[in-house]
Amino acid sequence: MIWYLRLYATLGRTSVMTNFQYRFANVLFLVGMVAEPVVYLVVWSTIARQEGGSIDGYTAGRFAAYYIVWTLVRSMNITFTPFGWEERIRDGELSAHLLRPVHPIHYDIGFFSGWKVVTIALWLPIAAVLTLVFDPSLHPSLVQVVTFSIAIWGAFLIRTLLLWLLGMITFWTTRVSAFFEIFFTAELLLSGRLVPLALMPDWVQDVSLFLPFESCFGFPITALVGPISNQELATGLLRQLVWIVVGSIGVAVAWPRAVRVYSAVNG
Amino acid sequence: MNTLRLIWLHLRVNVMNEFQYRANLVIQLIQSMLAAGTGLVALSLIFDRTPTLNGWTRPELLVVMGVYMFVGGVIGFAIQPAMNRIMSDVEHGTFDYVLTKPVDSQVLASVREFRLWELTDSMVGVGVIVWGLTEVGAQLGPGEWASFVLAMVAGTIALYCLWLIPTCGAFWFTRMRDIQDLYTGFYRAGQYPITVYPRWLRLTLTYLVPIGLAVTVPSQTVTGQMTATRLFAMSGFIVAALAVTRLVWRVGTRRYSGASA
Numbered sequence: 001m002i003w004y005l006r007l008y009a010t011l012g013r014t015s016v017m018t019n020f021q022y023r024f025a026n027v028l029f030l031v032g033m034v035a036e037p038v039v040y041l042v043v044w045s046t047i048a049r050q051e052g053g054s055i056d057g058y059t060a061g062r063f064a065a066y067y068i069v070w071t072l073v074r075s076m077n078i079t080f081t082p083f084g085w086e087e088r089i090r091d092g093e094l095s096a097h098l099l100r101p102v103h104p105i106h107y108d109i110g111f112f113s114g115w116k117v118v119t120i121a122l123w124l125p126i127a128a129v130l131t132l133v134f135d136p137s138l139h140p141s142l143v144q145v146v147t148f149s150i151a152i153w154g155a156f157l158i159r160t161l162l163l164w165l166l167g168m169i170t171f172w173t174t175r176v177s178a179f180f181e182i183f184f185t186a187e188l189l190l191s192g193r194l195v196p197l198a199l200m201p202d203w204v205q206d207v208s209l210f211l212p213f214e215s216c217f218g219f220p221i222t223a224l225v226g227p228i229s230n231q232e233l234a235t236g237l238l239r240q241l242v243w244i245v246v247g248s249i250g251v252a253v254a255w256p257r258a259v260r261v262y263s264a265v266n267g
Numbered sequence: 268m269n270t271l272r273l274i275w276l277h278l279r280v281n282v283m284n285e286f287q288y289r290a291n292l293v294i295q296l297i298q299s300m301l302a303a304g305t306g307l308v309a310l311s312l313i314f315d316r317t318p319t320l321n322g323w324t325r326p327e328l329l330v331v332m333g334v335y336m337f338v339g340g341v342i343g344f345a346i347q348p349a350m351n352r353i354m355s356d357v358e359h360g361t362f363d364y365v366l367t368k369p370v371d372s373q374v375l376a377s378v379r380e381f382r383l384w385e386l387t388d389s390m391v392g393v394g395v396i397v398w399g400l401t402e403v404g405a406q407l408g409p410g411e412w413a414s415f416v417l418a419m420v421a422g423t424i425a426l427y428c429l430w431l432i433p434t435c436g437a438f439w440f441t442r443m444r445d446i447q448d449l450y451t452g453f454y455r456a457g458q459y460p461i462t463v464y465p466r467w468l469r470l471t472l473t474y475l476v477p478i479g480l481a482v483t484v485p486s487q488t489v490t491g492q493m494t495a496t497r498l499f500a501m502s503g504f505i506v507a508a509l510a511v512t513r514l515v516w517r518v519g520t521r522r523y524s525g526a527s528a
Contacts, residue, residue, distance in 0.1 A: 028445040032452030039456050042464050047317045055316055133465075178294045185301045194305075195312060 007102065008110045015114025026122050034071055034126060040194065041067035041134060056198055057227065061137030065225045066196055068130045069138075073220045074193075075119045076152040079160040080108045082167030082180050089170060089262065098259065105251060109160055116156065140224050147233045151220040154240035159216045161247030171258040186211075192218025212243045273370055274378045281381040288384075295384040299336070299391040306332045306395075306458060321463045328459070329399030331486045333392045335458045338423060338481045340389030342454070346427050347447070348380035350434045354444055357437040362523060373516045377427070400489060407489060414488045414498065421505050422481030428508040429477055431516070438519035450476060457482040474504070 019026060044067075045060035053059060058066070088094045097104040130136075140148070166183055170176050188194050190204065191213035197205050208214050219236045222228050228236075285291075310332065314325045323331070353376050356362040365376050400407070407415075430450060437443040453471075457478035461469050473479040480501060487493040 022442075025442065025445040029448050032445075032449035035452040036455050038468070039459060042468070043313065043320065043459055046321055046463060047313060050317050050319075050321075133467075175290065175294060178297045181298045181301050185305055188305060189308060194309060199312065199316075 004102075004106070007106060008113070011107060011110025012114035012117070015111045016117050019115045019118040023118075023122065026118060027126075030071075030075060030119070030122055030126055033074060034130070037067040037070045037074070038130075040070075044195065045134075058196065058199065059137065061135060062225065064130075064134040064136035065138040066221055068127060068134065068136050069221045069224050070193070070217075071127065071130070072120070072123055073152055073155060073217060075123055076116055076220075077155045077159040077216050079112050079156065079163055080167070082163050082170070082183075083177070085167040085170035086174065086176070094262065103255070105160070105164060105255075108164070109157070112156070112160065138225060140226065143230055143233060144224055144226065144228070147237060148220060148224040151223050151237060151240060154237070154244065155216040155220050158212055158240060158243045158247055161244065161251055162212060162216075165247065165250050165254060168254050168258045171261045187213045187216075190214070191216060192221060196222070212247070215240045215243050270371065270374050273374060277378045278381055282383050285381075285383040291384050292387070295387040296391075299340075299387040302388065303332075303336065303391050303395060306336070309458075320459070323460055323463075324403075326399050326402035326404075327486070327490045329402060330396055330490060331399075331460050331482060332458055333394070333396030333399055334419065334485050335482045336392030336395060337389045338392075338419065338426070338457070339454065340386050340392060341423055342426065343385030343388060344382055345378075346423075346430055347451075348382050349377045350430055351447065352376070352380045353434050354437045354447075357523065358441055358444075366520060366523070372520055373513065377431070403490060405489060405491065411489060414493070415485050418485040418488050418493075418498065418501070419481065421501060422477065422484060425477040425480045425505050425508055428505075428512040429475065431512050435515045435519040438522045454478055460486065477508075480504075 041063055044055075044058070045063045048055050048058060048060045048063060054062075094104070097107065100107075166180060167176075169179055189200075190197075190208045190211055197208055197214060197218045200208075208218075215236070219240070223233055223236060310325060310328055313320060313328075318324070320328065353362070356365065365372050365379075368375060405411075433446045433450075434443060436446065453476040456464070456468070456472055460483045461472045461479040462483065464472065469479065484493065484497075484501065488498075
């Protein structure tokens with residue numbers, strides 16, 4: 001256990017140092033990313049104003065809060081892309097990983113956690129600008145802030161596990177991008193990334209209860225922005241925990257099988 | 268004449284190359300349909316709540332979405348691959364091969380890569396445009412069609428220019444790959460008419476990342492929101508953009524120090 005903590009500390013530290021060298025690149029990346037929620041925000045706050053101030057309890061100010069918090073949650077849940085597996089397999093980078101005594105997912109989690117620290121630091125000024133421009137109304141309670149700070153790391157972990165599972169399809173077929181796009185489209189619509197799920201038709205909200213997407217987007221955002229009861233905060237964290245367990249089991253089961261196919265391809 | 272032959276040659280080679288991977292066409296088509304589907308869902312969510320978005324009706328926004336997809340396809344087909352290639356060549360020092368050839372380097376660098384299957388977005392886009400126009404119920408004369416096509420061509424040229432200028436930054440800073448993320452990020456804003464956005468963003472999307480010119484303006488010509496003076500002003504901007512791009516390219520390539528330096 002202590003051994004793993006030391007591994008993570010080292011990986012995280014290295015990653016912070018590496019990524020901090022590319023400050024400018026990271027800022028460009030964040031600014032480019034901000035365009036997406038700004039589009040949603042402008043459209044929905046325009047509608048809220050046109051329709052007498054609010055839609056389903058969402059005022060322009062609450063939309064602003066939702067989509068500004070969105071930017072942090074999004075930069076937290078960016079993780080190793082499933083499209084990256086093709087390169088890993090082709091370049092043989094994976095072979096080196098397989099020789100190491102730990103599961104390669106730890107390297108990804110460690111590297112990306114370190115990057116998150118840099119991202120959060122660079123995100124703060126961007127959030128300040130967005131706050132000045134869009135005037136969000138954000139009044140979280142202490143419980144909400146605490147839940148949010150846990151939930152963003154939960155979101156990161158769940159999405160890392162899910163995208164790992166998805167990326168592993170690459171071991172069996174090279175025509176993976178259609179699978180990935182279907183996944184990302186479903187995620188866009190069912191996670192609260194496009195609009196808060198509360199604005200979706202009821203049946204969509206019901207379906208999304210049984211899917212992991214909301215745990216990675218909508219839940220962390222709503223945890224901070226509200227409206228949300230303490231009980232909903234607790235069930236939200238519990239659902240995240242369930243998905244972490246499910247994802248871990250999935251990766252644990254699928255990985256050895258994927259590796260077997262990998263060596264077969266090269267063997 | 269030579270320029271046209273150069274473009275044709277590269278286009279042909281690239282197309283033949285892509286035809287080796289025909290299955291990718293199906294995959295790209297699925298992706299284009301998914302993108303269109305997502306756009307339609309977004310529109311239906313919007314118009315469930317409101318009859319107009321800042322004065323734009325649902326059929327008019329369909330036209331905007333169609334143009335957005337069409338131009339997006341053209342970017343993926345011709346502009347983005349060329350820019351990627353320039354940046355990676357400068358980073359690896361292989362840009363020498365462009366400069367040492369006896370043709371105009373800017374033309375050559377801009378036509379070396381095409382990704383044919385990206386045009387599925389454009390195909391689906393045309394479908395959406397036609398659907399939107401039918402719903403608008405507009406009776407378009409040849410004049411309107413001509414200005415629609417012209418506005419789209421002009422807007423795409425503006426996009427090319429203002430994408431190439433930061434790409435030229437690679438001659439000074441070498442690593443400019445992340446400018447790509449910035450551009451693709453901003454391009455998303457084009458799926459809604461830029462008149463929806465606050466003033467600062469509207470200006471950015473017209474003159475810095477000219478999505479407004481490439482998407483909103485053509486849509487306005489067919490939805491009857493365009494004036495001749497504005498089209499004229501736009502042409503002036505594009506001529507200026509071409510000239511500045513040329514200048515930056517000249518200075519930049521002179522600055523490039525090659526693989527061994």
